[in-house]
Amino acid sequence: MFRDVTFGQYYPKNSFVHNMDARIKLVLCLLFMVGIFFVQSYVGFALVTVFLMVVILASKVPLKSILKSVKGIVVLLILTAMLNIFFTKSGNVLVSWWIFTITDEGLIYASKMLLRLVYLVIGSSVLTLTTTPVDLTHAIERLLAPLKVIKFPVHDLALIMSLTLSFIPSLIDETDRIIRAQKARGADFDTGNLFQRAKAFVPILIPLLVGGFRRAEELANAMNSRCYEGATNRTQMRVMKLSWRDLVASLVCIIVFGGIIVVYAMKATWQPILPWMYF
Amino acid sequence: MSNINNQKQIAISVQGATHYYKVYNEDGTVGKAIGIEGIDLDIYQGSFVALVGHNGCGKSTLAKHLNGILLPAMGKVEVFGLDTANKANIFEIRKQVGMVFQNPDNQMVASIVEEDVAFGPENLGIPQKEIVERVHKALEQVGMLEFAKRTPHKLSGGQKQRIAIAGALAIQPQVLVLDESTAMLDPQGRKEVLEVAHQLNKQGMTVVLITHFMEEVLDCDHVFVMSGGHIVDQGTPMQIFANSKLLDEVGLKAPRTVELAQKLKNAGFDVDDTTTDAKILGGAVCQNLQ
Numbered sequence: 369m370f371r372d373v374t375f376g377q378y379y380p381k382n383s384f385v386h387n388m389d390a391r392i393k394l395v396l397c398l399l400f401m402v403g404i405f406f407v408q409s410y411v412g413f414a415l416v417t418v419f420l421m422v423v424i425l426a427s428k429v430p431l432k433s434i435l436k437s438v439k440g441i442v443v444l445l446i447l448t449a450m451l452n453i454f455f456t457k458s459g460n461v462l463v464s465w466w467i468f469t470i471t472d473e474g475l476i477y478a479s480k481m482l483l484r485l486v487y488l489v490i491g492s493s494v495l496t497l498t499t500t501p502v503d504l505t506h507a508i509e510r511l512l513a514p515l516k517v518i519k520f521p522v523h524d525l526a527l528i529m530s531l532t533l534s535f536i537p538s539l540i541d542e543t544d545r546i547i548r549a550q551k552a553r554g555a556d557f558d559t560g561n562l563f564q565r566a567k568a569f570v571p572i573l574i575p576l577l578v579g580g581f582r583r584a585e586e587l588a589n590a591m592n593s594r595c596y597e598g599a600t601n602r603t604q605m606r607v608m609k610l611s612w613r614d615l616v617a618s619l620v621c622i623i624v625f626g627g628i629i630v631v632y633a634m635k636a637t638w639q640p641i642l643p644w645m646y647f
Numbered sequence: 648m649s650n651i652n653n654q655k656q657i658a659i660s661v662q663g664a665t666h667y668y669k670v671y672n673e674d675g676t677v678g679k680a681i682g683i684e685g686i687d688l689d690i691y692q693g694s695f696v697a698l699v700g701h702n703g704c705g706k707s708t709l710a711k712h713l714n715g716i717l718l719p720a721m722g723k724v725e726v727f728g729l730d731t732a733n734k735a736n737i738f739e740i741r742k743q744v745g746m747v748f749q750n751p752d753n754q755m756v757a758s759i760v761e762e763d764v765a766f767g768p769e770n771l772g773i774p775q776k777e778i779v780e781r782v783h784k785a786l787e788q789v790g791m792l793e794f795a796k797r798t799p800h801k802l803s804g805g806q807k808q809r810i811a812i813a814g815a816l817a818i819q820p821q822v823l824v825l826d827e828s829t830a831m832l833d834p835q836g837r838k839e840v841l842e843v844a845h846q847l848n849k850q851g852m853t854v855v856l857i858t859h860f861m862e863e864v865l866d867c868d869h870v871f872v873m874s875g876g877h878i879v880d881q882g883t884p885m886q887i888f889a890n891s892k893l894l895d896e897v898g899l900k901a902p903r904t905v906e907l908a909q910k911l912k913n914a915g916f917d918v919d920d921t922t923t924d925a926k927i928l929g930g931a932v933c934q935n936l937q
Contacts (some may be wrong), residue, residue: 466814481862502758527756534758537800583753589716590754590811594767595738595818605765605779 377433379497384613385427386498390507392614396621397495403625404484404491406632409646413483419624420490429497437493438486445482452478469565505529506606523599531587546575658853659690659713659744663722666708681876682708685722688871688878690855695848697864698857701898706752706857709873710826710858713855714744726730727821739874743769745815749827751799751807759820760810761786761795767818779865785813789843806837809843821851829858837863860887862902872897904928 380386407413424434452474459473498506511527516522516618547557550571557568631638633643639646666682683705690696700706711717711722715731726743729736748754757763761782768778786792789809799807808828815823825844829837841856841863848854856863864870870887872880874897880887887894888901891909900906904925911918911932918931 379861418884502714502762530757534755535800537758549675583750586748586750586753587756589711590746590748591756591766592716593714593741593744593748594756594814595741595770596766597738597770603772603775603778605769605775605782606776621807 377437377438377493378500379429379433381498382426383426383498384495385423385617387611387613388498389608389610389614389619390499390503391494391510391608392509392610392618393499394504394511396617397492399621399625400491401488403628404487404619406625406629407480407484408632409517409644410480411427411645411647412631413480413487414626415624415628416487420487420494423494424490427494427498428496434490434493439490441485441489443563445485448485449478452481501533502530505533506608510608515574521599523602535583542579543572543576546572591623656692657689658692658727659855660687660725661688661709661712661722662725663687664709664712664719664724665721666712666717666719667820681705681714682717683831684876686876688881690853692824692853693848694868695854695866696856697870698855698862698873699859699870699887699899700860704873704897705827705876706873708876710746710824710855710857713742713822713824713910714746716746723891730879734770743820744819744822744824745812745818745820746826747808747811747815747825747828748929751804751811751831754811754814755799755807757798758798760791760797760799763799763810764813764817767814771818783817785816786810788816788847789813790812794857797835802835804832804914808832808836808840812840812843812847816847820852822855823847824857824858827859829860829915859899861899865902868888872899874898 393419404416407416424431424447453470454468454469456474456475457469459471459476461469461471462475463470499507505526508529509522512520512522536559551557555568555571559565560568635646660894664686665684667679668682670678670679670680686705688711698706699730708717712719712731713726715723715726715737718724724731726740727735729740729743730735731740755763756766761850764782764785765778768781773781782795783792787796790811791806791809791813794802794806794810801808802810812823812825823844825840829840832840834865837860844854844856845866857868858864862888864884867884870881871878872887872893879897880890880893884906888909890906891901891906894901901909908918908928911928916932916935918928918935
């Protein structure tokens, strides 16, 4: 039943983006996510489109896998578009029917919002498609390291993430086993209304939960036996090294998104002389 | 069979250790059940010791005393002279006594083999370069080097358990405790784990094997039989197997080969009932028949 569930969506390939340092990828992805909201004009979106195309080409991930993630938010996209179209009252009215009015500004605003959301999802899925969950965990731990100064439990957080990742497969296996065991005793998961089906899952959740506690204790014993004493005096085997790729990628991203932010900030002075930049 | 006799240094010494578990009765009162009671045993350095017993006999409780996961309510446990009851000793004790548990899935802390093995040395605060060396060596010792970059989830039970052993070895302990580490494995996996354990023992590692499979104790130096939280018998495997009445009482059985040899001897065949090798036994039967 849960066999085909893949957690994370790493797409193994040997590419420029795959070989980048996970920390840089994560930071650049955040920069991209913030930057996309400063894009005002179609000219800007054209630039971002070119940028994304270059990134996707450099990642060697097929476009199909990337667009799959967009499919997941189609409902959200439609909803956002409708809200933006119907609730923008300014601009020239194009169509007016009952309480609904559609204006040209509403359409423009909605289309830009759609582009932003789609690009947001594409950008973040490039990160998850080219970075293993383990690498991401390490990256988060290293990036949050400065927070140790204010006693933020960075190590504990990273350990929890790493343990969760390593336990997902065995939890899926166990769920599978319990479902089969309950089915063998005549449990029915496939008929009845939503409420009945939800109720049918209680006999799965209880053994899973009980098993979870047993696991947790065994894991705690195993970790203690291997001299675990929290974050104190711990070292790490993995070294994260920056390469020329990270430098190149960072420079490109800073130029593109730095430019976008400058254009946004200079709107008042540049719009009269360079109107195309703000179309 | 290693050099138990010429090297008499005690690795772990258990003196009158007693441990009770809390039992929550249905009427709300709290009682206690015996985990282990008045256990006395010495484990010599370089030996291969087995602890056998039926389910619930206290063997796992005893195992957890060997590196201070559980502390005795009475009596004491000393590891290379260090008392486990002293909190300051615990770190050092766990560096000396590596432990591998029953369920391989529940002792993996990372989703990549080499990172899991590195967990111990990382906890010790060892420099990065040395961790890499230790991980390499540990994986080599259990024959899992080629799997270093793989995810443990996709491996067989025996392979996962070997990785768990590597995880313990990377800490470079003197004693390796296998707490029913073979119980959940198929025959092939059990064979793999035992081979690794014997290999390590030959290189000088003290091994404590906790099991309820009597076939596994055949090649041990010394066997402790447990029942009801007590040690009811101890000796070489053959001495233990010979006492079939006691084994029966505690719910254990001698390995099939030994049992067969004993039956053949009782039936008047001239066979050595201390052999465990099926071929020798077969040869002896053939000679008798001729």
